[in-house]
Structure formats: structure tokens, C-alpha cells
Amino acid sequence: MVSSAAQTIARPEPATHRLTVLIALADAGRAEQLADALAASDDLAPALAGSGVGQMADVAIADEAGLESRVVSSATPIVLLSRRAASQRVADNVLAVLPAFADGLLIAAAARLAASGYRVGKAPPLEIAHGDFHDDELAREETPDDNQARPALSPREAEVLALLAEGAPNKVIARRLNISVHTAKFHVAAILIKLGAANRTDAIAIAMRQGLVLV
Incomplete structure (x- = not known):
């Protein structure tokens, strides 16, 4: 049987x-x-x-x-x-x-x-066209308009943004959120695109001006 x-x-x-x-x-x-x-x-x-x-x-x-x-x-x-x-x-x-x-x-x-x-x-x-999206200085004339409508961040992207505001690198973000470093890099890239930011520092500045993070 x-x-x-x-x-x-x-x-x-x-x-x-x-x-x-x-x-x-x-x-x-x-x-x-x-x-x-x-x-x-x-x-x-x-x-x-x-x-x-x-x-x-x-x-x-x-x-x-x-x-x-x-x-x-x-x-x-x-x-x-x-x-x-x-x-x-x-x-x-x-x-x-x-x-x-x-x-x-x-x-x-x-x-x-x-x-x-x-x-x-x-x-x-x-x-931001290379590798790990280094925090290079952005010419002021390239700064995006903060009043422009932006797509909403997903809950995971909001978590990543909060960690970016703490100064966390990709490896720390991955460890804190229990995700791969590759996935962390993707979320950072998506945040930069959605905010129209030039780099991580610029993304944090834009997010602060828009009230998306408090530091």
C-alpha cells in the first residue's frame, strides 16, 4: 500500500x-x-x-x-x-x-x-551612471525641481531611504533589511530615479525638503 x-x-x-x-x-x-x-x-x-x-x-x-x-x-x-x-x-x-x-x-x-x-x-x-552611485558634487544648474510631482515610494523604498538618511552604505542596508546587496542597490537606484536625485546625498536633501524623512 x-x-x-x-x-x-x-x-x-x-x-x-x-x-x-x-x-x-x-x-x-x-x-x-x-x-x-x-x-x-x-x-x-x-x-x-x-x-x-x-x-x-x-x-x-x-x-x-x-x-x-x-x-x-x-x-x-x-x-x-x-x-x-x-x-x-x-x-x-x-x-x-x-x-x-x-x-x-x-x-x-x-x-x-x-x-x-x-x-x-x-x-x-x-x-550616477556608474557602479555604486557615488556622492559626487552636482552642479547647481542640474538640481531637480523639488516642486515637481514625484512617484510615491514603495514601503521598502521608504525603509531604504530612512537608512540612507542615517548614512548607511549598501551592505548595511542589506543587513538591516535582510536583503541582498544587489537588491539594496536596486532600491537605491529606484529612489534616485523617483526623486530625480543626482546621488545619495542629493536624494536625502530632496527627501528632507519634501518631508519624506526626518533626521
């Missing part, structure tokens, strides 16, 4: 929905590099332009050449990697503008926000 325990069939865990990210860049090497970086994430499924994804993409990452080629549907939210000034006129479905050589983690954060309908109206300066 087979026991009831032996009769139990293990059911696979439900798969997490992965966002299909269409990458349409003129530089094929850069496109492949970015695809590899995004593929390391559990929730992003990158595909290069010409792969047939097109209309099926949840969000697209494109440069000016990618936009002009019209491989991206006009209904698809776009993260634009631009070499031009942040004040340029862009299509209505361009929800975020980042520097052309922005870090993959920052691009991934922008892609998630754009896929959720968040609009980031101004390109972050190049100071």
Missing part, C-alpha cells in the same frame, strides 16, 4: 512574471552587453531588436537611432539612452531618459518603473 505522503505530487512554485525588455540600440556590442546584464535579473527578460519581440515587449530600451528605426511600438513604454541634452523633446511613450552610458542597474530600475507607468521627466546627470 502506498502511503499518502508518497502519493503527494510536488507542485512547482508559480513562475514570477518576467518583463520582456526590447533593446534597440545602434551599438550592437552595447546592446548585447546590456542584454547580458539585464538577463541576470530574475524579473527581466531582455530581447534584442530584430528578434521578433516587437509588439510583445513590456518596455523598450532605445537610443535615438532605435526610435527612428521604428522597431519599437508607439504603445510601448521606452527608456531612452541619450547623448543629447535632457531638455530635448521626446515621444509621449518615452517615460525615462538616461545618459547613453548609464549603469545597467540604473537602466534596469528605470525599465521597471517605465513598465509600471512611471514617468521620469529628466535625465539624471552622468555622476
